[in-house]
Amino acid sequence: xxxxxxxxxxxxxxxxxxxxxxxxxxxxxxxxxxxxxxxxxxxxxxxxxxxxxxxxxxxxxxxxxxxxxxxxxxxxxxxxxxxxxxxxxxxxxxxxxxxxxxxxxxxxxxxxxxxxxxxxxxxxxxxxxxxxxxxxxxxxxxxxxxxxxxxxxxxxxxxxxxxxxxxxxxxxxxxxxxxxxxxxxxxxxxxxxxxxxxxxxxxxxxxxxxxxxxxxx
Amino acid sequence: xxxxxxxxxxxxxxxxxxxxxxxxxxxxxxxxxxxxxxxxxxxxxxxxxxxxxxxxxxxxxxxxxxxxxxxxxxxxxxxxxxxxxxxxxxxxxxxxxxxxxxxxxxxxxxxxxxxxxxxxxxxxxxxxxxxxxxxxxxxxxxxxxxxxxxxxxxxxxxxxxxxxxxxxxxxxxxxxxxxxxxxxxxxxxxxxxxxxxxxxxxxxxxxxxxxxxxxxxxxxxxxxxxxxxxxxxxxxxxxxxxxxxxxxxxx
Numbered sequence: 001x002x003x004x005x006x007x008x009x010x011x012x013x014x015x016x017x018x019x020x021x022x023x024x025x026x027x028x029x030x031x032x033x034x035x036x037x038x039x040x041x042x043x044x045x046x047x048x049x050x051x052x053x054x055x056x057x058x059x060x061x062x063x064x065x066x067x068x069x070x071x072x073x074x075x076x077x078x079x080x081x082x083x084x085x086x087x088x089x090x091x092x093x094x095x096x097x098x099x100x101x102x103x104x105x106x107x108x109x110x111x112x113x114x115x116x117x118x119x120x121x122x123x124x125x126x127x128x129x130x131x132x133x134x135x136x137x138x139x140x141x142x143x144x145x146x147x148x149x150x151x152x153x154x155x156x157x158x159x160x161x162x163x164x165x166x167x168x169x170x171x172x173x174x175x176x177x178x179x180x181x182x183x184x185x186x187x188x189x190x191x192x193x194x195x196x197x198x199x200x201x202x203x204x205x206x207x208x209x210x211x212x213x214x215x216x217x
Numbered sequence: 218x219x220x221x222x223x224x225x226x227x228x229x230x231x232x233x234x235x236x237x238x239x240x241x242x243x244x245x246x247x248x249x250x251x252x253x254x255x256x257x258x259x260x261x262x263x264x265x266x267x268x269x270x271x272x273x274x275x276x277x278x279x280x281x282x283x284x285x286x287x288x289x290x291x292x293x294x295x296x297x298x299x300x301x302x303x304x305x306x307x308x309x310x311x312x313x314x315x316x317x318x319x320x321x322x323x324x325x326x327x328x329x330x331x332x333x334x335x336x337x338x339x340x341x342x343x344x345x346x347x348x349x350x351x352x353x354x355x356x357x358x359x360x361x362x363x364x365x366x367x368x369x370x371x372x373x374x375x376x377x378x379x380x381x382x383x384x385x386x387x388x389x390x391x392x393x394x395x396x397x398x399x400x401x402x403x404x405x406x407x408x409x410x411x412x413x414x415x416x417x418x419x420x421x422x423x424x425x426x427x428x429x430x431x432x433x434x435x436x437x438x439x440x441x442x443x444x445x446x447x448x449x450x451x452x453x454x455x456x457x458x459x460x461x462x463x464x465x466x467x468x
Contacts, residue, residue: 012310014287014313015315019291022288022291047338107412113412113437114412115383116219118220118222118262118437119219119467120219121218121220157467159292159293161340177218200293201292202292205291
């Protein structure tokens with residue numbers, strides 16, 4: 001399987017490379033439209049700042065390339081945010097794959113620290129298409145067979161680091177609650193995205209990456 | 218709800234962990250990478266690796282170790298020790314570290330915090346503070362607790378917060394190594410005065426100490442070394458206990 005990682009100016013892409021290598025995949029780090037289009041899976045990771053990242057993608061025509069991909073695509077963290085319409089970070093117009101706008105967290109109490117950083121629980125949404133399962137952890141293809149380790153009563157914990165969030169919307173497939181509920185994971189057609197870092201989320205994160213690689217096209 | 222974090226800390230010298238360990242399942246207990254992986258499997262939420270090497274060659278060995286940790290572990294990790302300028306931070310992050318911890322260098326040149334936060338984001342900047350309580354209050358120390366400064370713990374922590382630190386890692390020198398519990402009063406005051414997470418360090422001896430550091434100390438995370446390394450407390454046992462005490466932890 002050919003897995004391509006979108007190479008752009010949003011730091012620490014190597015943790016995703018390492019995570020894929022740990023499950024036996026040697027990903028290709030590339031900004032070539034041809035390579036991205038011909039890959040079986042595309043990962044769009046990143047940490048960083050929205051306006052600089054979008055500027056970089058537009059300059060290289062990668063915004064059009066990403067939007068037009070037809071294979072399963074996984075956006076991670078800033079990747080998920082850039083797949084939305086607009087971000088409050090730098091008042092940035094983004095890729096517009098998901099019909100949602102990215103907002104900055106506003107603390108309501110002293111305990112609400114920004115960024116939202118650490119392990120928080122993931123609640124896959126109901127109802128999900130194509131599933132009659134009663135267990136939330138197996139409801140969406142991205143969340144099937146999650147290990148019990150790292151879970152609390154079937155609710156898996158995953159690792160987050162972010163100051164901006166995507167509100168819950170029709171493309172939301174999992175919710176996390178910090179200050180208020182927000183989109184922890186999203187899906188529209190072949191586009192998947194997680195606000196958390198599966199590459200840093202232990203056994204749970206590794207299974208989510210495996211699930212992404214095993215999706216039916 | 219955000220889980221309270223349990224963080225084992227490993228001291229590394231010339232690429233090798235300094236303190237021995239009681240991990241029976243580990244053949245090479247001295248290898249920080251193997252040890253880190255074992256802690257990750259047990260349910261540690263993050264790892265901290267502190268480079269206590271003085272030599273230049275040792276630094277290179279540590280960077281190699283950081284690369285191996287990044288390749289082989291799947292939880293976030295922080296590295297510290299000997300980070301005094303932006304280029305050190307860059308080197309550690311390029312090697313794959315998620316965060317860096319700075320201590321004496323920040324006290325000597327507080328602007329370093331602003332620089333790291335601006336360049337790499339607050340989330341990578343952990344400001345570690347070693348402080349000791351005496352008649353005059355809580356005083357910050359330099360160089361691993363060897364040199365006192367004229368800085369007060371709370372003033373310095375607030376300044377670090379305002380300059381863009383992502384977290385404060387506070388070690389109470391009065392409590393460190395004594396195993397009679399964390400400095401909950403000082404921690405609780407830090408938690409109420411700061412707008413960033415506080416990691417408690419120094420004093421872990423028994424399960425109840427961890428409960429207290431979260432419930433009375435209001436810490437966001439607890440860091441410990443020897444109780445984990447010598448097997449006095451195992452992380453799965455600790456987390457089960459905390460869960461029973463109604464503290465939200467990742468199991």
